[in-house]
Amino acid sequence: MSVLVLTVDQQGSRRSPDRVAETVAALAGVPTLRAFEQTVGDEFQGVLDDPAALPPVVEALLRDGTWHIGIGAGEVEEPLPSHARAGRGPAYLLARDAVTAAKSSPWHLRVCGADPAARALETTLWLWASVLARRTSRGWEVADLVAEGLSYDEAARRLGISPSAVSQRAQAAGIVESRRARELATELAARLLGKEPT
Structure with missing residues (x-):
């Protein structure tokens, strides 16, 4: 196994x-x-x-x-x-x-x-780590709300700031890049486990 x-x-x-x-x-x-x-x-x-x-x-x-x-x-x-x-x-x-x-x-x-996928997974996680390392506490606020399923507009209302401010924080926090990294890490982990990503 x-x-x-x-x-x-x-x-x-x-x-x-x-x-x-x-x-x-x-x-x-x-x-x-x-x-x-x-x-x-x-x-x-x-x-x-x-x-x-x-x-x-x-x-x-x-x-x-x-x-x-x-x-x-x-x-x-x-x-x-x-x-x-x-x-x-x-x-x-x-x-x-x-x-x-x-x-x-x-x-x-x-x-x-x-498996060569192990090196690819390591590279993906290193690159993702570099994105997360630049994320500020304000960026984490937005990222956590988005992870809960809130839209940017809903996050803006929760934080009491404008949607454009949320968008700016999300961009600085690398939320889109982080989502892609998670997807790729999941795919590579699936390859290592001999499974399809869930």
Whole structure:
């Protein structure tokens, strides 16, 4: 069975409080094959088999800005144990390699896998990360409302600003580019999982 194993390690954990528990709780609504859970120290792990689940996880972690993100794409030994941390197989080894490499990589993120789509996914996520890194708090306000399904006009009313101001914020925040990046990341994750995007 092909899966995506995410191994995520907190940056600078010796100098800051352990944020694993709150981050795992924040990701609880994401559909997973095996839920995110703390492994050792300041690290957590989860297993995904839904390509559409990857972008929201990556976006949340990049937005937070305090994580080394390793994604391993490959097979796991079956039957898969009930806890993510107990699994074995190539995808787990690749995720370990990825999170180690992420510590000295752009955007603290790496994707490892034998399929060429793994490199394409990594490139897509790096480019998306560069868009998100420029997004201001005002840009996130608009992006969050649009993600809830609001139109620009509805977002303008909610924020008490003009529709043109919302449009300007959306453009500066790279909302359209971000949407395209999510779509491409989902397609590439689907290819790695041997599935059609949902």
